[in-house]
Amino acid sequence: GSNKNYKSHIGPVPGKVKFCEFNNSKHLKKLINKKTVAIIIEFVQGDGGINICSKEFAKTIKEICKKRKILLIADEIQGGIGRTGKIFAYKHYGVSPDIITSAKGLGSGIPIGATIVKKEISKNINIGFHGSTFGGGMLQTRVGKRNGSAAIKMAVDMKKEGMIDKETALLRVKPEQLDELLHPMLDSEAEKGAPLLGKGLPAGPGGASGKVVFTADDAEQWHKNGEKVILIREETSPEDVHGMHAAEAILTAKGGMTSHAALVARGWGKCCIVGCSELQIDVSKKEVVIGENTISEGDWITMNGTEGKIYSGAVELIDADPDTHPEYKELMVWADEVRQLKIRTNAESPSDAKQAIKFGAQGIGLCRTEHMFFDEARILAIRKMIFADNEKDRRNAVMELLPYQKEDFMGILKTMEGMPVTIRLLDPPLHEFMSLSEDQEKSLADNLNIDVSTVKNRVSALHELNPMLGHRGCRLGIAYPEITEMQARAILEAAAELTKSGVSVLPEIMIPLVGTVTEYIDQEKVIREVARDVMKEHDLELKFMVGTMIELPRACLTADEIAEHAEFFSFGTNDLTQTTFGFSRDDIGSFLPDYLDRSILPEDPFQSLDVNGVGKLVSMAVKLGRDVNEKIKIGICGEHGGDPASIHFCKENGLDYVSCSPFRVPIARLSAAQAEL
Secondary structure (H helix, E strand, C coil): CCCCCHHHHHCCCCCCCCCCCCCCHHHHHHHCCCCCCEEEECCEECCCCCEECCHHHHHHHHHHHHHHCCEEEEECCCCCCCCCCCCCHHHHHCCCCCEEEEEEECCCCCEEEEEEECHHHHCCEEECCCCCCHHHCCCCEEECCCCHHHHHHHHHHHHHCCCCCHHHHHHHCCHHHHHHHHCCEECHHHHHCCCEEEECEEEECCEEEEEEECCHHHHHHHHHCCCCEEEEECCCCHHHHHHHHHCCEEEECCCCCCCHHHHHHHHHCCEEEECCCCEEEECCCCEEEECCEEEECCCEEEEECCCCEEEECCCCEECCCHHHCHHHHHHHHHHHHHCCCEEEEECCCHHHHHHHHHCCCCCEEEEEHHHHCCCHHHHHHHHHHHHCCCHHHHHHHHHCCHHHHHHHHHHHHHHCCCCEEEEECCCCCHHHHCCCCHHHHHHHHHHHCCCHHHHHHHHHHHCCCCHHHCCCCHHHHHHCHHHHHHHHHHHHHHHHHHHHCCCCCEEEEEECCCCCHHHHHHHHHHHHHHHHHHHHHHCCCCCCEEEEEECCHHHHHCHHHHHCCCCEEEECHHHHHHHHHCCCCCCHHHCHHHHHHCCCCCCCCCCCCCCCCHHHHHHHHHHHHHHHCCCCEEEECCHHHHCHHHHHHHHHCCCCEEEECHHHHHHHHHHHHHHHC
16 A cells, blocks of 8 residues: 555554555565465555556566465556556556456445456455455455365366465365265255254264164165165174165264274265264164154165264265366375375275275275174184183184185285285174174074073173273283184285285284283284294295284383384274273263363364373384384374374374275375375
């Protein structure tokens, strides 16, 4: 402006707006800094007499805007006719503003105005109720809300047109916006009119519609009959997996963001809502009450897993297909050029691994072997082992699983050829394999040639008051070393046979739930002995690693002791969060909404890493481990591996990789790139 008393003349001026003297290039250059986003100029000014912008000042503005990639906003209140010979004064100076505002007062004093915005800029802002600075009010805009596809396209297009650089383009897209390309989403307009039934925790993003069923068997059967179904359960267990796979989405009354339902659904890219305490499920009547609404088997509902909302009826969905989005592919290439963190995936099958590779995974950071045991033939062998009352029978039962496990590992290792695959040894408590109905108890008794009462007594004996802190993880391998022996042999025999056939494999055997270095040493010894035998039998040297999952506070505190023996650490931040807070990850859904509503917690600690508490343990363990073993490989394989804020933390703490579910891999790739910028 030309009036040095600008602020008192037409104020108030927003605090972040700075006044520059008209035609004073030196003053303008002094005001420009890294936070400057726009220059607003009236090329022909009327305050204090007619003032015309000098060509030198216009040239300075043009050069600054081009060099620094900031917006040029031209206010054409006065107009240029009679002063510059042009209708719009800016044309006299050969500049091309990003935004042009114009306003005039009619005879009655009523203002009229217009705002002209470049196409690529218009996608990025929404104009407020002031379309110009007419009457002394500053131009009002806000960042425009764009869907993920539009945000990506705009960032890539602007980079190609030279308006922004590659780094800025990467920062323009929010990682969570990629979900819209990877999952079906609810049509936003249709969702506005849909009757809301209830809310839960958003455990699996995307949208889904289907007919309600209440058992895994029904879900599977209805799916075979061509029906789209949504499986509703109090909570899920590994024995529900076949129905979960058949369902469009999963809805549970209990559980948190790392419950069984949440982990399995995210791994498959399925919509999932957990911890919806409003659900009153009656499986015998095949109905559920949600608030004042009763939903029966076969009724349609729709779920928005991104926001945790449940609607009555079928709501229109928008299909997802990133393969048809060239800008997405280009953005991912740029992200990979910038990031330093490796991105792995959590996967237990060749199909999951293939999906993850398609999304850009560079290996498997967590293969949960327990998910492989719930086939009918396999689970019988596990149950035989549980009922064995001597080592010989127990070993015979466990070894029945060897060919199955070897086949599993051959499939995964071959799919991930040339990439590291971290395989976690058996982790869950044995009672998870013994959730039996009365019919199943009788069938098992018949198979094992024992009394039903013996089955009931054994199931009762396996009951633990707090199984998450009970007989699981490496504790199982220590009590039953034949389990560790069988799994190690299956992994290493698979690796040996693939190596002989010319396939490059890199297995990493991970010992779970280690709290003391002596636990680690005990289990590593079993693995190394098996490895020596396998290599001797196959007459070759195998490249493999042995390490541990750091998921207990004591393991973090004594990481230096463990690192003297382990070749890698992988932080299991789901259990580490659980054991640090003392929260049950399966029950937190009952009180977490109150904690979030009252700001007792800023966010769900099972979704985004608690940097001040759990993060300190991670930082400590990294430092202690690397102080004694500078070559130790360190990653994270909890659900936090796909959370943008947690990925920034991992980058800052020098981790080598993060691992997440396949459908979170693109989000992790972009987040890792942004962590570098």
